[in-house]
Amino acid sequence: MKLKLVSRSGKEIIAGGLDLPDSSAKVDQLQALIHKLSEEKKIKGALLTPSRQRLTVPGPTPTSKPVALAAGKTLADYDIKDGSTITLKDLGPQIGYQTVFFWEYFGPMMIYPLFYCLRQQIYGKDFTPVLAQRIALYYHTFHYAKRLFETFTVHNFSHATMPIMNLFRNSGYYWGFAAMMSYFINHPDYTSPDETRVKVAFAVAMLMQAGNYYSHVILANLRKSGKGYLIPRGFAFNFVTCANYTFEIYGWFCFNIGTQSVMGVLFMCAGALQMIQWAIQKHARLRKLFDGKDGKEKYPRRWIVLPPFI
């Protein structure tokens, strides 16, 4: 069967088209073929490894968005037959999710303690850190160690790769905030809140960490069944769509109650802003998918991410 391969502007990428045996061929085979042709320089531009290829076919109606081809499915799943046109977009240099997560979490875990441990060199005077500064150090370090642990043992990622520029952008964000928060919290002129408040706040924060971890385990198990999108259930997911984000945001809120610093609040707000956006999108996606028609379940009424606000 012959397939036409075009760029998004409509130009044909391979003169004469691609040859594949029949519709039962898998998307992976199509990707491998394009990769080989790219290696042989029959396609201009950078080497098109499968993770760099975004292959789409037109949607069902003229106004619907193009449908992306997923590895593991067959061409027949997308109604691709002899003479069909497939559009290719180069996603640019890619990097693995685990690699990005490693660097963006390893940085803060190393950077935050620097200001505590090297305080004499950085601030120019020796002093004994107060309770809040010690607990904040342990909590912050534990938080990122937990994130690293989850990256390699819990998370089931939606994609294998992301654009490489994300590594620098995300690392800049995490490393920058870690340094700024640490500089002010570990400062000799740091003013601690009342000690009881510090202890209670961080105790609650640890509960939030546990909630966040358990939420991640539930989400990872949803993906394991491999049946596409499922309605998250159990634990806090019965009340909030993105319970994982809920616990994360409340965790940093408790951190700020316990440390009281502008930089900590800014970090929490920046993270919350992004997580709320993601949560709104996920909630909308689930409600659209589980609309109660054609025997599908109806998505239950739930908070999106931050009860009692949204």
Place this chain on the structure above:
Amino acid sequence: MGPKSAYLFLYNSLLVAGWSYILYLTVDETLNGNGTKDAFLRTRKQLEIAQTAAILEVVHSGIGLVRSPFATTALQVASRIAILWGVLIAIPFDSRTAQINLYSVDDTPKIFLNSGTMIIAWSLSEIIRYSFYACKELLGFVPRPIEWLRYSGFIVLYPIGVASELTMVYRGLPHMENNDMYDLKMPNPWNFGFCYYTFLVIGTLLYIPGFPKLYFYMMASRKRMFRSWREADQAKKNK
């Protein structure tokens, strides 16, 4: 014209009027022998009103009343407000009338940068920009001369404006450093420290990547404008 269009037309026209008045005052000040150095003193009240009114543009973008990108609009207005309120109004007289001379003939500066050149660059840019938007609201389209001005004026006005702004910051820095102006020192309940001098220096350094990006973005928009003109003219010819 619906209520939204009427409001936007009113907003943009008022600002065209405001900035035109500022330009008139500045030119008058220059021609009356006082030169451009004292332009700021003459136009201060009007500048405060007109430039601060630009905050509404950020609101418009934020609530979706206009299609401009929120981040770009917010950054642009923020930098103008910072220069006006954070530098020009905050620093003392000598710095405000300061000048950097680029080219002199017989000890007379012929080409220079100061608050006057900055205000002229700002007013011309804003008059063109707000007229562009006012036409869009009133007529539904923009006449080609105004569209041309909008995508050509920047070529000269952006560099002059930016260079003048940086001149004022540069001249104002010594005063900030000596007086710990706007500084927040620790200890304090918010566990936060702020050094205005460092903040301005970093802000100025951000112009280095920021300005070329903005300039080239406008250049690309300019090319697109000419291309759409060509296509429209071709279509008319083919009719």
